[in-house]
Amino acid sequence: MNRRHFLATVSATALLPLPIFAAQDTWRLKAETVTQQILPTGDNATPILGFNGSMPGPELRVRRGERVSIDVENGLDEGTAVHWHGIRLENKMDGVPILTQELINPAGTKTYSFTPPDEGTYWYHSHYISHEQVARGMMGALIVEDETPPDVDHDITVLMSDWRMQEDGSLSDEFTDMHSVAHGGYIGNFVRAFLSKDEVKTGDRVRLRLINAATNRIFPMAISGVAGSIVAFDGMALPTPRDMTDLVLAPAQRADVIVDINGPVGFDMMTREGSYRLADLVVNGTNPDRRAGPIMALSQPAVPTPAEPTQHLTLTMMGGAMGGRHDGDNIWAFNNVSDLQADPFGSFQRGETVRITLANDTSFPHGIHLHGHHFYEVGEDGDLGDLRDTTLVNANESRDIICVFDNPGRWMLHCHMLSHAVGGMRTWVNVA
Numbered sequence: 001m002n003r004r005h006f007l008a009t010v011s012a013t014a015l016l017p018l019p020i021f022a023a024q025d026t027w028r029l030k031a032e033t034v035t036q037q038i039l040p041t042g043d044n045a046t047p048i049l050g051f052n053g054s055m056p057g058p059e060l061r062v063r064r065g066e067r068v069s070i071d072v073e074n075g076l077d078e079g080t081a082v083h084w085h086g087i088r089l090e091n092k093m094d095g096v097p098i099l100t101q102e103l104i105n106p107a108g109t110k111t112y113s114f115t116p117p118d119e120g121t122y123w124y125h126s127h128y129i130s131h132e133q134v135a136r137g138m139m140g141a142l143i144v145e146d147e148t149p150p151d152v153d154h155d156i157t158v159l160m161s162d163w164r165m166q167e168d169g170s171l172s173d174e175f176t177d178m179h180s181v182a183h184g185g186y187i188g189n190f191v192r193a194f195l196s197k198d199e200v201k202t203g204d205r206v207r208l209r210l211i212n213a214a215t216n217r218i219f220p221m222a223i224s225g226v227a228g229s230i231v232a233f234d235g236m237a238l239p240t241p242r243d244m245t246d247l248v249l250a251p252a253q254r255a256d257v258i259v260d261i262n263g264p265v266g267f268d269m270m271t272r273e274g275s276y277r278l279a280d281l282v283v284n285g286t287n288p289d290r291r292a293g294p295i296m297a298l299s300q301p302a303v304p305t306p307a308e309p310t311q312h313l314t315l316t317m318m319g320g321a322m323g324g325r326h327d328g329d330n331i332w333a334f335n336n337v338s339d340l341q342a343d344p345f346g347s348f349q350r351g352e353t354v355r356i357t358l359a360n361d362t363s364f365p366h367g368i369h370l371h372g373h374h375f376y377e378v379g380e381d382g383d384l385g386d387l388r389d390t391t392l393v394n395a396n397e398s399r400d401i402i403c404v405f406d407n408p409g410r411w412m413l414h415c416h417m418l419s420h421a422v423g424g425m426r427t428w429v430n431v432a
């Protein structure tokens with residue numbers, strides 16, 4: 001691996017497609033150790049965690065409005081729990097140890113069951129010592145299929161992450177070094193994306209479901225060989241398709257784009273030092289039949305309409321390297337408090353509309369994730385912006401969100417830079 005000490009590129013033809021299945025209402029996932037070819041062919045495969053023999057785990061495809069049942073068997077030698085990220089589900093199925101469930105012990109099985117209310121692109125991942133279990137591979141795509149799918153030739157999932165690789169292809173086991181936790185978090189030295197299909201034709205219209213499954217890395221993305229638009233963020237259809245010029249995915253964020261193929265397709269992460277190839281999509285042949293019209297909006301989500309907010313709370317992010325002091329007892333804090341406490345950050349009546357100012361008083365960006373709900377980002381003009389379950393707030397900036405808390409239960413609110421979460425940046429809200 002000498003030629004790739006930092007952020008290597010990957011060769012296209014070496015990439016194996018993700019296992020993918022038709023929509024089902026029962027699934028079985030076994031968390032276990034797997035060996036996965038993450039580095040290009042010719043380099044060693046990586047011993048890592050995964051589900052059903054692969055990392056990422058199988059792509060789960062389910063239907064909106066139909067109850068799905070997922071048995072999660074724990075084949076690890078430590079506890080685990082699985083969170084269905086972005087699904088507005090029943091609280092007891094949210095997969096958060098202590099807050100919503102007991103751990104699934106080694107050799108144990110838990111059945112998760114929920115009815116997804118929204119179509120779109122979601123994902124699942126461990127929510128137990130997740131800064132380590134997700135970094136070690138416990139992730140997969142969760143797709144809620146459209147009742148009326150857009151007119152495309154292919155629907156392809158692009159799940160990206162990064163890994164801290166050693167020379168021999170094994171993962172470094174430094175998941176919690178305090179220097180990383182106090183800075184940008186555990187950041188891998190190798191990046192790539194896994195695709196669910198690896199070949200298209202020139203002229204095809206393709207839906208790409210981008211998922212950032214990395215624990216801490218923000219991916220500023222560029223896709224070459226295509227022309228198209230963003231049609232959804234975090235599973236939720238945009239009212240009108242949007243230009244792809246500013247495509248940035250914080251950890252846990254998703255973006256759906258619909259594109260027409262006009263050349264060799266490459267997925268790149270853009271950095272100050274240059275661009276890094278995450279994956280290639282082989283373009284083979286020409287599609288002579290497609291007469292592509294304009295890219296249309298997907299069916300619009302049915303989330304509750306906000307009323308005038310009855311509470312306005314402020315969540316101030318504090319701590320970290322080069323940050324100010326705070327009274328919390330860990331590296332990071334919200335409002336001077338580190339880690340989960342007995343009392344929630346907010347208590348809401350079911351159906352209440354709440355405005356929350358997310359104030360980033362630190363020297364690092366944070367991607368703040370609310371469980372069980374989607375919320376509106378408030379634009380600089382004060383208008384409601386995009387619906388999100390995870391919002392990126394840059395260093396020393398602030399963003400307001402507006403949420404209708406209509407889902408009863410105890411819901412995590414935390415930084416999805418998972419090193420920051422373990423470093424104290426997590427709290428919860430209660431919806432009665």
Ligand SMILES: [Cu+2]
Nearest residue numbers: 366415417420
């Ligand atoms: Cu953070």
